[in-house]
Amino acid sequence: MNQAVEICFDCLPLRSLGRFDIPLDAAPEEKALAERIRAAVGRHGLYNTFYLCNAKCVFRLTNHPEIGMLRFAFEGTVLTDQEDRKTIAADLAVELDQEVCEWLTAPVVEWFKETVAEAVKIEFDRYIEAGDLRKTIERVERLQAETAAHGGFLGMGL
Numbered sequence: 001m002n003q004a005v006e007i008c009f010d011c012l013p014l015r016s017l018g019r020f021d022i023p024l025d026a027a028p029e030e031k032a033l034a035e036r037i038r039a040a041v042g043r044h045g046l047y048n049t050f051y052l053c054n055a056k057c058v059f060r061l062t063n064h065p066e067i068g069m070l071r072f073a074f075e076g077t078v079l080t081d082q083e084d085r086k087t088i089a090a091d092l093a094v095e096l097d098q099e100v101c102e103w104l105t106a107p108v109v110e111w112f113k114e115t116v117a118e119a120v121k122i123e124f125d126r127y128i129e130a131g132d133l134r135k136t137i138e139r140v141e142r143l144q145a146e147t148a149a150h151g152g153f154l155g156m157g158l
Helices: 028-044 106-129 132-149
Strands: 005-013 049-060 069-080 087-100
Touching (some): 005 106, 028 049, 049 087, 049 106, 069 106
Antiparallel strands (some): 005 049, 049 069, 069 087
């Protein structure tokens, strides 16, 4: 049986960013992502902030796999307490990506967009508890060390 809510995302600890310049040969999608990340840093700072991208949230409203499914794409910043142990806020851009729900109405979609942020806060706490946040931070630190060892910037490392 599938979970009632499925959430997946890529996580970038904003404190791990050493540079904010965008390579001239970056693809338009990469440039746009880099600009959104730069804007998130401007809004929320570097510490206790994490940028979530390539993210989806799926709600299953019935026990039928082809009826009552809502899938949202989201991207944005999650903020944690000073020790990175508890999620305190989520500033996300959320869009309905796919749905199989004949009774869906616009107000319900708006309510679910708000619900995505609440569900993400709970899931990010689970991510922290599972140790995935520490693993992500260690991976980014290794990439930064490798970049420094090669004399500088090698790409976005996303």
